[in-house]
Amino acid sequence: MSPAAVDSRPNTAHEAPAPARHLVLRLLGLAWRYRKKCLAVVFLNGFVAILGLVGFQLTGLGIDVLRKAVDPAAPAVRWPLGYAPPESWSLVAELSTVAVMMALMAVLSLAIKYWAAIVSAQLSQQIVIQLRTEVYDKLQRLSFRYFDDHDSSSLINRVAGDVQAIRQFVDGVVIKCLVVVITLAVCIVYMLRLNVGLTIACLATTPLLWWGAIWFARVSREQYLQASKLGDEMVRVLSENVQGIQVVKGFAAEKGQIERFAEANRQIVEHKFGIFWSLSLYQPIMGILTQINMLVLIGYGSYLTIRGELPLGTGLFVFANLLHEFANQVGHVTNIANSIQSSLTASERVFEILDAPLEVDSPASPQQPVQVRGEYVLEQVSFEYVPGKPVLKEINLRIGAGQMVGITGETGAGKTTLLALLTRFHDPTSGRILLDGVDLKAWDLPHLRRQIGMVFQESFLFSNTVSNNIAFGKPTATLDEIEFAARQAAAEEFISAMPGQYQNVVGEYGTNLSGGQKQRISLARALILRPPVLILDDATAAVDSETEHAIQQTLDRLRGERTVILVSSRVSTLRHADQIFVLNAGLLAETGNHQQLMQMHGHYFQMAQLQAWEQTLTEPEDSLPEDREASAWSNGQGATFPQMKGIRNV
Ligand SMILES: Nc1ncnc2c1ncn2[C@@H]1O[C@H](COP(=O)(O)OP(=O)(O)OP(=O)(O)O)[C@@H](O)[C@H]1O
Ligand SMILES: [Mg+2]
Structure with a gap:
């Protein structure tokens, strides 16, 4: 389906994707607003990664202790930080010491992970709430022309869904990138300390991994943009059908509408499959590249261990784990690229609202005449x-x-x-x-x-009580004022006949009232303002x-x-x-x-x-x-x- 068929209404928003660099800079600006919490999450996650590496080191130490006990000719055990237990210690005592250290490490890691998760959740909620409020606030101030030109379902989707995708840029891109960079740096430094030659040999394929991530990012951007439009179309069909249910049923058009909705759904699924195809192709290719690294390690690393240049536990074993962690982190790059694309698409749509000019606005130094005559x-x-x-x-x-x-x-x-x-x-x-x-x-x-008190041609009521609807423009109105306004609007009689009277809840859009009743409540809503x-x-x-x-x-x-x-x-x-x-x-x-x-x-x-x-x-x-x-x-x-x-x- 062509983009034009997806959204036939005039919508100036998505004619061409905005320059990615511009969007990224703006999103980084957004992340900067939450820098303290971001840094806390990065720091905690970085700490967890380092504790993980220390865990590998301790397991390797256990292996080396065991190897030395089995084969006294094996190289001497390298205890961390130069600490070595007294000669008199038995194998069980030495292994128990390592086990206790590992357990302590695991508990510490768990506690920090928990802390990081809490801070991260707080950060996410803070971003979503603030951004949503900003967008909603802007929508309230935008002029009618903007709403004429933009589909309401697309606007709802932007406030509800796209704001979440932007939040993803902060926790799924910025924070994750920093954590990945820190973890990769720690891994590389650790590997280089163990053996420079082996590190270079094992990481030779890394440039290809980066290239792959960048390729994927380029391919998927347009696809994500299209997916958002299809999502809007589906919501539009749904909301039109819910709001226009009378027309649909009155014209016995249910079948056609079901087909229309199914078609909108089918297009989303088809399109998402397109994205999954690219992703499914990309992930295995990246997997093969990382496996090549492992093959290099097994060949060259075993050779070094046999020659006594690399300990078995604190050397080869730790190296294998580091390489695994390295591949893991590079794997995150795919997710990051994925998140970048969806958040860029979403940000384009949300920034379009935030940047929309207020066609009708107060001047810089407005006038506020006090005694208004109404000429x-x-x-x-x-x-x-x-x-x-x-x-x-x-x-x-x-x-x-x-x-x-x-x-x-x-x-x-x-x-x-x-x-x-x-x-x-x-x-x-x-x-x-x-x-x-x-x-x-x-x-x-x-x-x-x-x-100005206004009664519109189409009476819109909120799903709230009759009295709250009448007092919409004057929430402080007393019950007497509300009743007086209702009387003036010739609405008192039918309101008194309703089950809960002024506390009766009006259905969504005033569905449980007649057209004339809605008009009279709307009139009372205007009259109460005097x-x-x-x-x-x-x-x-x-x-x-x-x-x-x-x-x-x-x-x-x-x-x-x-x-x-x-x-x-x-x-x-x-x-x-x-x-x-x-x-x-x-x-x-x-x-x-x-x-x-x-x-x-x-x-x-x-x-x-x-x-x-x-x-x-x-x-x-x-x-x-x-x-x-x-x-x-x-x-x-x-x-x-x-x-x-x-x-x-x-
Ligand atoms: N948002 C809009 N965008 C473009 N054209 C519009 C828009 N609203 C109204 N029009 C057009 O402007 C013209 C005047 O519309 P308006 O709603 O003012 O008519 P009206 O006199 O109030 O009609 P009615 O008696 O049916 O309420 C119509 O031709 C209508 O199609
Ligand atoms: Mg009119």
Whole structure:
């Protein structure tokens, strides 16, 4: 499968792997932040390696003691540090001394290994937690455009999985490299002390081992990058299916979706096999090279021992063990190369988030107006999601402080986009937006957002209690405040009817609530903030006419106190507004209040006519009042712009 087929969404992240050197330097910088713990782990592991070598030496000593007892003509036993037991000691006493030393060494080694493991685990957790927090923090601050361009499953994978792989760079690469280097150095020094010629002969193949490790590192990098993308794709299929389970079942598409998931899984397995192939080929080749060293030792080493130039135990035996340890450590180089590749791939993906520019951010010296009135002025505002394709075109408008204004227009006209600019989720491509005479870009961003209560077009609730959902923006809110906000949002009645009332837990994404109920909780969540500006994006689309009427009364009460900007397609809602802005294909087509717009005989008039007409179709003949138009508007179930085109059901 081609990379393009793996991730068809625009994702600027992985077009070409970043230069490895740059990534390695940055990862080393990360390791440097944890240098104290890293050094402690290296030191402890190095100590364990040295104790291991001392263990070989003691075993060799035991062999030499035994050999001397069996064959008095054998070379004299070389006791360590020049210590030799008195002549009077029996063989058993000498061997027992060696055994006790070995046992002490083993206990010491065990204790240090345990200590090293604890410090290492602490280090790993510290890195993962800190890095994850940093990435998560950055994700919280990134602008919406970033999320538009990046697949959510890929982002989740980066926070959950890739951060672990980066941690591997510290403990699986940096620390391990240092431990390997120290152990190899100790081995080589030890071997050289025993016999220089034998050391050179046995290690002649080492350059080939290094070359092999570097080759493997090059080959596997691209493979790991591809494996990560396939992992993202699998998670995406999975999460889409879980979130869209209703659609899947409703369209009886389970079989197709199972196949899609199986295909994503199959591709991962196939790809991983590719990596295992390279690894499986590489490891035996490295194994053969180390075996050649052993053959050299058996030939040349035995010759030296027979000639009396190398003791059997503290010489040949120790040498064989050192060589074995040497091969062992070189074997780790494969794992290190492997870890380097996976952590480079992961770091590229994680650093991409950390480095992403904050398109929308507070200026260096932001303004924080204290008494916010809520007057918006838009001057020549245009906006493009995709360069060259304007969604809003040169919008000029003024929303007075304390006014209630309506925004309407066909689906896709740019209503939600306009609201996103008022809240500074995006910055205009050109033109400027002023709130209380101050350009939004000059505001302190969190301060600006605190002035605005927002009800989004798609109500998102957290899997938490109703009261915590309402108090989301004001965790300190009292129960009275929560209940008052719920009452204002016409949500009190249904909340009181629920089993746990305000303590009832809302399912994930609010799954156990109806669309209208979710909208009302979202409205209460905005109202509780008592913000100077309240923005509602089609916030009553899913409620019945009676509830809409109740919400309307709340909004009417806010008039004069707060600026209310509401997107709606219902004339019954819009007719209460002080001003209505009609958007058409990104242009501000009409402005005025209900009466003025009706006299214009434009888009708004057409919409009103259609809604009135549709109302006459749904009402029984004898209930029709004289003024059908007025009747239709007073009923929230009227038709909408989208219905005009048969697109959306309200
Ligand atoms: N994140 C995005 N990236 C690219 N284009 C987008 C994005 N969001 C919206 N658009 C496009 O911008 C245009 C305006 O979208 P917007 O959501 O503002 O419409 P709307 O008036 O709110 O429609 P509706 O009544 O259906 O909610 C549409 O053509 C839409 O396809
Ligand atoms: Mg919209």
